Amino acid sequence: MSRRPLVAGNWKMNGLRASLSELDGIGAGYSEALKAKVDFLICPPATLIAEAAARAAGSGVAIGGEDCHAKASGAHTGDISAEMLKDAGASYVIVGHSERRTDHGESDAMVRAKAEAGLRAGLSVIVCVGERKEQRDAGNAISVVQAQLAGSIPDGATANRLVVAYEPVWAIGTGLTPTAADVAEMHEAIRQTLAGRFGAEGKNMRLLYGGSVNPENARSLIIQDNVDGALIGGASLKSKDFLGITASYI
Ligand code: 13P
Numbered sequence: 001m002s003r004r005p006l007v008a009g010n011w012k013m014n015g016l017r018a019s020l021s022e023l024d025g026i027g028a029g030y031s032e033a034l035k036a037k038v039d040f041l042i043c044p045p046a047t048l049i050a051e052a053a054a055r056a057a058g059s060g061v062a063i064g065g066e067d068c069h070a071k072a073s074g075a076h077t078g079d080i081s082a083e084m085l086k087d088a089g090a091s092y093v094i095v096g097h098s099e100r101r102t103d104h105g106e107s108d109a110m111v112r113a114k115a116e117a118g119l120r121a122g123l124s125v126i127v128c129v130g131e132r133k134e135q136r137d138a139g140n141a142i143s144v145v146q147a148q149l150a151g152s153i154p155d156g157a158t159a160n161r162l163v164v165a166y167e168p169v170w171a172i173g174t175g176l177t178p179t180a181a182d183v184a185e186m187h188e189a190i191r192q193t194l195a196g197r198f199g200a201e202g203k204n205m206r207l208l209y210g211g212s213v214n215p216e217n218a219r220s221l222i223i224q225d226n227v228d229g230a231l232i233g234g235a236s237l238k239s240k241d242f243l244g245i246t247a248s249y250i
Contacts, residue, residue: 003206005222006163006229007246008041008126009236010066010094010210015044023052025239027059029246035060038229038249041092042236046080053089064092064126067100070113072120082114082121093118094231096128096152098169108151116154119161126163126208126231127152129190133170141168142189149193159204164190165231171211173233180220183209187226215244223248 009026011019023042030040043064044052053063065085069076072083085093095118096111106114111127118125129148131141145166153162166186171177178186187207194202209221210231222230222245235241 003159003204003228004039005037005249006039006041006206006208007242007249008064008092008094008165008208008229008231009043009242010097010231010233011042011044011048011237012066012099012233013045014237015048017048017051019044019237020048020052020055022237022239022242023055023061026242027056027061029239029243030060033250034246038246040246043092043094046085046088049085049090050088057089062091063089064094064123065090066094066097068093068095068114068117068121068123070110070117072117082117082123086121086123090123092124092126092163094126094128094165096148098128098130098167098172102169108148111152112154115152115157115162119154119157124161124163125157126165128165128167128210128231130167130169130172130211136168136170142186145186145190146193149190150197153194153197157198157201157205159198159201159206163206163208164194165208165210166190167210167231173212175212177212177217177221180224183221183227184224187224191226213245215241215247218245219248 041062068082069079095114131144206228
């Protein structure tokens, strides 16, 4: 089975309602040629999900959340459940982003519980993994990522609902990127790990690269074996940049 690429934007804590004009631009640029080849997803802040979903309806652009709570409901002030995201019009949720792991102390076990929640709610789940600079420098990048995969992905995950995003922490928002060869090596290792645990499903799960992807470097980083798309931060905030990246597919 060939894997259909997914290009996903993570707006993080950026965006007011006026910013949805950029989503409109992304939808307008999602041409028939692109629709034939690649899935588009934008994950805005939770405050914008319902309006984003309404505005993206008909464009083919999917809308996702950036995080969710593990429980469906309850006394958890300020938190948002996967069921709420789904109800607001999301079809995806990102879990385990390095900013959540760092800012909120999320462990692999917590990320796994959130991934299970996303699946329970009927969402597709993007599980993020990635090593820190000192871990790469020590030669431990692959083993660190393998441990995150083992701890963060639920048993029974399937290719149609589970996506892995490899985002080296040191490449996020820094303008630094691994070499294309480093991305290839890591994605090959991730593929083998997933195939070993999930068999054919693991072979068919989409593996995204994320970290300082822009229109100039996208082609060399993401058009290669075992890279099935991108998770884009800063460059997803402007439709021109997002579409510049997706142009790599045509
Ligand atoms: P940047 O593209 O801004 O480096 O962010 C990557 C990221 O963290 C996406 O989730």
